[in-house]
Amino acid sequence: MIVVMAAGLQPNLTWNPLVGMTTVNVRIVDALTGDQSFDSPETLAAFGLGLVLLVLTLGLNIISLTVIRKFRQRYE
Amino acid sequence: MTMPIDPRSLRKRKNGEAQFKALSYMALSVAGIFLVIFFTDIVRQGYTAFQQTEIQAQVTFTQEIFDNPIPALDPKISRLVSRGVTRVLPMQLRENPQLLGHTQTLWVLANAEVDQYVKGKANRLKPQETALVDELRAAGQIKKVFNTGFFANGDSKLPEMAGILSAAVGTVYLLAITFIFSFPAGVMAAIYLEEFAPDNRLMHIVEVNINNLAAIPSILFGLLGLAIFINFLGLPRSSALVGGLTLALMTLPVIIIATRAAIRAIPDSIRKGALALGATHWQVVWDHVLPLSLPGILTGTIIGLARAIGETAPLLIIGMVAYIQDMPRGLTSAATVLPAQIYVWSAESMRAFTERTSAGIIVLLAVLLSMNAIAILLRNKYERKW
Numbered sequence: 090m091i092v093v094m095a096a097g098l099q100p101n102l103t104w105n106p107l108v109g110m111t112t113v114n115v116r117i118v119d120a121l122t123g124d125q126s127f128d129s130p131e132t133l134a135a136f137g138l139g140l141v142l143l144v145l146t147l148g149l150n151i152i153s154l155t156v157i158r159k160f161r162q163r164y165e
Numbered sequence: 166m167t168m169p170i171d172p173r174s175l176r177k178r179k180n181g182e183a184q185f186k187a188l189s190y191m192a193l194s195v196a197g198i199f200l201v202i203f204f205t206d207i208v209r210q211g212y213t214a215f216q217q218t219e220i221q222a223q224v225t226f227t228q229e230i231f232d233n234p235i236p237a238l239d240p241k242i243s244r245l246v247s248r249g250v251t252r253v254l255p256m257q258l259r260e261n262p263q264l265l266g267h268t269q270t271l272w273v274l275a276n277a278e279v280d281q282y283v284k285g286k287a288n289r290l291k292p293q294e295t296a297l298v299d300e301l302r303a304a305g306q307i308k309k310v311f312n313t314g315f316f317a318n319g320d321s322k323l324p325e326m327a328g329i330l331s332a333a334v335g336t337v338y339l340l341a342i343t344f345i346f347s348f349p350a351g352v353m354a355a356i357y358l359e360e361f362a363p364d365n366r367l368m369h370i371v372e373v374n375i376n377n378l379a380a381i382p383s384i385l386f387g388l389l390g391l392a393i394f395i396n397f398l399g400l401p402r403s404s405a406l407v408g409g410l411t412l413a414l415m416t417l418p419v420i421i422i423a424t425r426a427a428i429r430a431i432p433d434s435i436r437k438g439a440l441a442l443g444a445t446h447w448q449v450v451w452d453h454v455l456p457l458s459l460p461g462i463l464t465g466t467i468i469g470l471a472r473a474i475g476e477t478a479p480l481l482i483i484g485m486v487a488y489i490q491d492m493p494r495g496l497t498s499a500a501t502v503l504p505a506q507i508y509v510w511s512a513e514s515m516r517a518f519t520e521r522t523s524a525g526i527i528v529l530l531a532v533l534l535s536m537n538a539i540a541i542l543l544r545n546k547y548e549r550k551w
Contacts, residue, residue, distance in 0.1 A: 090383070090478040090504075094511065114384055114478070121387075121482050127396050139388045143381055150377040 093118050113138050207530070211523025217312040217325065218275040218283045220246055220301065224254065226264040231255050238273075245298065247274040249326040274314070275307065277324040277517035283309060287516050315524065319490045320506060324517030327510070329525055331492045335405060335485075335500035336474060338493055342409025343416055343473050348466055351420030358421070359428040360450050379418035386415045387482030395483060403484040405493050405500040411483055412473040419472065423465020427458040460547035467540040471533050477504040503529045 092112045098119060099109040120135040222238050230237050234254040238246060250273050258264055279298055281288040290298070301307045318328030362368045390411030394400045400407045431454050439449040480486055486505040493500035501509075507525040510518045 090476070090481075090508075093478065093481070094508070114382055117384055117388070118478070118481055121391070122486075136388060136392070139385050143377075143385055146381045147373075147377050150380055151373055154373050154376060 113142055207523050207526050211520055211525075211527045213284045213286070214315060214520040214524030215312050216284070216309045217314060218280040218307060218309055219272040220275045220279070221306040221308075222246065222271055222273050223268055224271050224273075225268045226254075226258050226266065228265070230258055241297070242301070244294065245275055245279045245301075247276045247323060247325045249274055249321070249323050272308075272310075274325050277515060279307075280325055281517055283307065284520075286520075315521075319492060320488060320501070320509070321490065322488075324513075324515050324521060327518070327521055329503065329506060329528060331489060332501050332503045332506035332525075333528075334492045335408075335489075336502045338405040338496065338500060339409045339412060339502055340470060340474060342406060342496070343412040344466075344470060346410060346413035347416040347420055347469070351417050351466075352424050352462060354417075355421045355424035355428060356450055356455070359425050360446070360454065375418050375421055379422055382478070383415055383476055384478040384482065386411050387479030389414060390479060390483045401497045401499075403487060403489070403499040403501075404497045406496040407483050408480055408485050408500065408502070409496075411479050412476060415476065415479060416469040416473045419469035420462075420466050423469065424458070424462045427461025427465065428454055430461065431457050457549075460543055464540045464544045467536055467543070471536040471540075474502075474536070475504055475529065475533060477502075477508050480505055481508075503532075 092114050096112050096115050097109045098111050098115060101108050101110050103110070117135045117138050120131045120138075126132075220242055222242055225237050227237065234251050235243050237254065238250070253273070275283070278288045278290050279294075282290050282295060282298055283302070298307060314326065315328045316333075317330055318326055319331035321327040358368070358371070362371075390407060394407045394410055395402055400410075435453050435457065436449050439453050440446075444452070477486060480502060485501055486508055487499070487501065488509065489499050489501040503525065507522055507529065510522040510525060513522075
């Protein structure tokens with residue numbers, strides 16, 4: 090939520106952390122907080138962005154659970 | 166025989182430890198300093214909102230008050246009072262019809278600019294108006310009182326009339342729905358996963374997914390709520406029901422994970438002992454595992470609900486972050502919640518909303534702090550060592 094308040098809406102692809110940028114989260118909020126019908130391209134784009142976020146976090150979680158399973162020590 | 170110790174190596178190791186300790190201490194201090202800065206800033210900006218400026222006014226109640234109450238006030242101060250009196254004065258007359266034709270001395274709300282001036286904050290009063298306010302203040306006709314309106318009113322476009330009541334009621338509604346839907350389902354799912362589920366590939370996938378659901382950005386639950394509850398099931402937008410269901414989905418994995426951890430902490434000897442006495446698996450769970458793990462389950466639930474209280478992003482998607490003035494009249498009427506109210510106020514352009522925003526944050530923080538304190542107290546009181 091904080092990125093919605095703090096990050097901007099400029100889609101700059103840059104490594105410079107001082108340049109205005111946006112995040113997937115902000116784009117989703119921006120696309121869905123307006124008046125549009127449900128099957129408009131904006132709404133569908135928001136769902137696509139949501140899918141990207143879901144897949145990214147799923148990948149991270151699979152890695153983390155694999156690491157936990159591999160290195161968990163059992164002392165008893 | 167003792168081993169000879171090289172004093173140089175010993176000194177080096179002790180220095181290393183001292184450095185590591187200092188570094189850890191510094192990390193803790195940085196976190197503490199940020200917390201202190203955050204709290205002082207919020208409180209410094211917000212504490213003034215708990216007081217509100219009122220002006221003493223002579224009000225003559227006439228029939229015209231229903232059309233336009235402004236002439237009923239002394240023209241000298243009518244520029245200083247809140248436009249909210251146009252609503253309050255007719256209401257007073259309607260409730261007490263015997264006031265008709267009488268003149269009364271009332272304390273009425275000052276408008277936001279006067280309020281900000283009295284509190285020593287930035288305002289847009291003209292010089293002759295500030296002079297008038299100073300004069301009235303010296304005469305005791307302007308005073309600051311405890312801001313009951315902040316807790317008794319709903320949202321308003323007039324900062325001096327805006328309050329958190331409708332948002333607070335909405336929060337209670339949402340929390341109740343979230344609890345009703347997520348607690349039983351979460352606990353049952355955790356029991357199945359810990360006590361009954363076979364250890365196979367499918368369960369591994371389920372586990373990964375539950376962990377994933379607990380970690381994904383909360384906005385995705387908003388997308389889910391929008392697609393399923395509003396678009397597919399056709400439940401009313403902005404309603405407490407949709408908001409509560411969405412937050413229930415978000416809280417569910419948190420409750421499942423906390424419950425599983427609590428159940429796993431019960432030693433196996435308890436289960437084996439009960440089984441050896443002839444109890445069925447279900448009896449073991451119901452009579453022994455559940456009662457023993459209940460404090461841990463409740464702690465996890467409270468923490469999950471506390472997270473749900475502070476959530477705005479999914480509610481933004483399902484239309485609960487909006488200008489909603491009235492208390493929700495049922496589960497399907499439009500509602501808003503505390504963090505959403507804070508978000509709406511933070512986007513307002515009038516300066517007087519700044520202190521309301523901070524005051525809202527203070528209230529929300531107080532609620533969250535007490536919930537987490539209850540969770541910790543529960544844990545400390547019932548924690549058992551096996």
